[in-house]
Amino acid sequence: MLPMNANIVRIVDETPSTRTFFFDHSFEDAMIGQFVMVWIRGVDEIPMTLSYKNAVTVQKVGDATSRLFEIQEGGSVGLRGPFGRGFTLPEEGESALLIAGGVGAAPLAPLAEKALSVCSQVTTILGARNVNELLFMDRFLQCGQVYITTDDGSAHRCGFVTDVLDELDVSGYDRIYTCGPEMMMKRVFGILERERALERTEFSLHRYFKCGIGICGACCMDDAGVRVCKDGPVFNGKELVGSEFGEYSRGPSGQKKSF
Amino acid sequence: MMNITGLHLKNPTILAAGIMGTTGASLIRMAREGAGAVVTKSIGPQPKDGHSNPSMVKLECGYLNAMGLPNPSYEAFLPELEKAKDKAGVPVIASIFGGDPEEFRMVAEGLISGKPDAFELNVSCPHAMGYGASVGTDPSMVKAVTSAVCEIADAPVWVKLTPNVTDIVTIGKAAQAGGADAVVAINTVRGMAIDIHSGYPVLGNRFGGLSGEAVRPVAVKCVYDLNANLDIPIIGVGGISTWQHAVEMIMAGASAVQIGSGVFEGLNVFSDITAGINWFLKEHGYTKIEDITGIAHERF
Ligand SMILES: Cc1cc2nc3c(=O)[nH]c(=O)nc-3n(C[C@H](O)[C@H](O)[C@H](O)COP(=O)(O)OP(=O)(O)OC[C@H]3O[C@@H](n4cnc5c(N)ncnc54)[C@H](O)[C@@H]3O)c2cc1C
Numbered sequence: 436m437l438p439m440n441a442n443i444v445r446i447v448d449e450t451p452s453t454r455t456f457f458f459d460h461s462f463e464d465a466m467i468g469q470f471v472m473v474w475i476r477g478v479d480e481i482p483m484t485l486s487y488k489n490a491v492t493v494q495k496v497g498d499a500t501s502r503l504f505e506i507q508e509g510g511s512v513g514l515r516g517p518f519g520r521g522f523t524l525p526e527e528g529e530s531a532l533l534i535a536g537g538v539g540a541a542p543l544a545p546l547a548e549k550a551l552s553v554c555s556q557v558t559t560i561l562g563a564r565n566v567n568e569l570l571f572m573d574r575f576l577q578c579g580q581v582y583i584t585t586d587d588g589s590a591h592r593c594g595f596v597t598d599v600l601d602e603l604d605v606s607g608y609d610r611i612y613t614c615g616p617e618m619m620m621k622r623v624f625g626i627l628e629r630e631r632a633l634e635r636t637e638f639s640l641h642r643y644f645k646c647g648i649g650i651c652g653a654c655c656m657d658d659a660g661v662r663v664c665k666d667g668p669v670f671n672g673k674e675l676v677g678s679e680f681g682e683y684s685r686g687p688s689g690q691k692k693s694f
Numbered sequence: 695m696m697n698i699t700g701l702h703l704k705n706p707t708i709l710a711a712g713i714m715g716t717t718g719a720s721l722i723r724m725a726r727e728g729a730g731a732v733v734t735k736s737i738g739p740q741p742k743d744g745h746s747n748p749s750m751v752k753l754e755c756g757y758l759n760a761m762g763l764p765n766p767s768y769e770a771f772l773p774e775l776e777k778a779k780d781k782a783g784v785p786v787i788a789s790i791f792g793g794d795p796e797e798f799r800m801v802a803e804g805l806i807s808g809k810p811d812a813f814e815l816n817v818s819c820p821h822a823m824g825y826g827a828s829v830g831t832d833p834s835m836v837k838a839v840t841s842a843v844c845e846i847a848d849a850p851v852w853v854k855l856t857p858n859v860t861d862i863v864t865i866g867k868a869a870q871a872g873g874a875d876a877v878v879a880i881n882t883v884r885g886m887a888i889d890i891h892s893g894y895p896v897l898g899n900r901f902g903g904l905s906g907e908a909v910r911p912v913a914v915k916c917v918y919d920l921n922a923n924l925d926i927p928i929i930g931v932g933g934i935s936t937w938q939h940a941v942e943m944i945m946a947g948a949s950a951v952q953i954g955s956g957v958f959e960g961l962n963v964f965s966d967i968t969a970g971i972n973w974f975l976k977e978h979g980y981t982k983i984e985d986i987t988g989i990a991h992e993r994f
Pocket residue numbers: 470479480481482483484485491492493494495496497498499500501538541542640641642643644645668747
């Protein structure tokens with residue numbers, strides 16, 4: 436479909452680098468973990484996960500996100516979606532572990548809230564560069580126990596989410612979900628592979644998107660040729676074994692760059 | 695097995711250029727999904743990021759795209775081609791583009807060691823300045839580009855035509871005169887969409903190319919006319935997503951078909967169309983695809 440017009444009705448500053456944009460349209464049928472293509476008119480169109488049914492939470496990293504940050508309440512963007520495969524929701528009585536790094540908390544916060552309504556236990560490991568960049572801490576705290584790490588030690592534990600994961604008994608969790616920088620997820624992958632827990636784990640990935648609808652092939656990963664925009668962005672850990680995940684990705688031209 | 699310009703295809707459905715064709719792995723996947731042959735993304739002399747997004751949108755009647763020939767350059771693509779050749783198990787056709795005969799030749803030469811089963815010359819992309827259709831609307835340029843590649847290529851050369859010309863037959867004849875082994879028709883039809891909420895053209899490049907459902911009648915007519923006027927095989931592409939569409943294109947004169955936007959419906963589109971064509975041939979007492987190629991020309 437052509438991009439629909441969405442008015443921005445409310446903007447919330449979440450952290451110094453992230454902002455949530457609430458739309459006058461709610462994607463009621465969206466699966467948690469699905470994304471929308473956000474068109475900043477005259478600039479670019481970029482993928483963003485829904486952090487609420489009617490919002491995206493954006494980290495300012497470059498041109499398009501900076502221009503999006505210039506849009507005020509009452510402004511508008513174009514939206515296509517929701518697209519892709521979201522998370523497999525936990526079942527009644529299961530326990531869930533969420534591992535979020537930086538803006539990777541955006542798809543996991545709605546998942547925590549959903550999990551709270553069915554799970555016996557929801558535990559989150561939330562990591563960020565520093566205390567001010569911890570995203571959606573309140574949303575995770577309302578759902579269960581939260582372990583916090585900061586790279587610089589400005590809050591709680593100094594270090595990485597993987598330091599906490601290393602000490603947890605992951606056998607106690609029926610389902611594990613993670614989203615964050617790829618190098619973080621790669622270390623999470625390593626630990627969960629060792630613990631034989633990959634099959635119970637879902638990873639939300641990032642590749643360069645062009646069409647967003649599974650036709651152009653820009654977002655394909657080696658070695659299975661899976662499309663992150665259509666077959667993902669959420670993948671089961673087993674699907675990533677032997678893939679390019681954590682090794683390299685391709686930019687807009689298709690040229691490889693290593694992590 | 696069918697023979698198209700010396701290539702052996704187990705079925706007549708070919709993955710079109712620019713669709714799932716940027717990596718060796720995705721080409722291999724499409725072959726496993728049932729494509730009888732696969733065409734790579736169009737590869738050029740230098741790395742190109744392509745146009746800014748939105749670069750493709752779905753319309754009610756088809757799709758609009760302006761990818762802008764993104765590609766990693768022939769040097770970076772060579773390993774992808776080698777990988778596809780190694781594992782796809784079906785013919786792999788290298789689609790290439792350039793701004794002049796020299797560039798086309800350079801890219802073809804750069805990919806020869808990857809042993810593509812054929813080259814497809816993209817002289818037809820409607821929205822990349824100085825490339826594609828700006829070459830493909832000029833018959834003398836088409837002939838020059840075709841012969842430049844034919845001189846050095848040891849594989850068959852297919853030329854992909856643009857419908858954005860007054861008379862596609864003139865261009866097809868120029869390709870044939872340049873030594874083309876087949877022509878492929880059609881590339882996308884110039885088009886545009888405007889966001890009425892803001893007045894902005896939707897595509898990052900402002901305009902682009904139309905594909906899918908809406909262009910099928912245009913493609914059928916082009917293939918029909920080319921079949922009536924050329925001696926080389928025609929590969930039909932444009933708006934094919936079911937076996938009925940494929941049969942129609944073959945009856946217009948196509949020896950095989952390519953499928954682009956149709957993959958949106960599901961990657962099983964190749965195997966579904968193949969099964970449908972086989973059923974149709976049997977049901978109507980035909981033994982092979984050649985029996986129906988161009989039969990519309992005999993019906994008055
Ligand atoms: C499925 C998915 C969900 C995402 N969800 C979120 C989210 O909820 N919140 C958030 O802040 N970010 C999210 N991102 C990342 C976000 O899309 C990029 O940060 C954004 O595109 C940057 O654009 P830019 O122009 O500001 O940056 P640029 O300066 O253009 O580039 C910075 C980096 O952003 C990435 N990027 C740029 N354009 C694209 C594109 N078309 N597709 C994919 N990546 C691109 C590239 O990795 C690039 O290296 C998501 C990405 C994907 C693939």
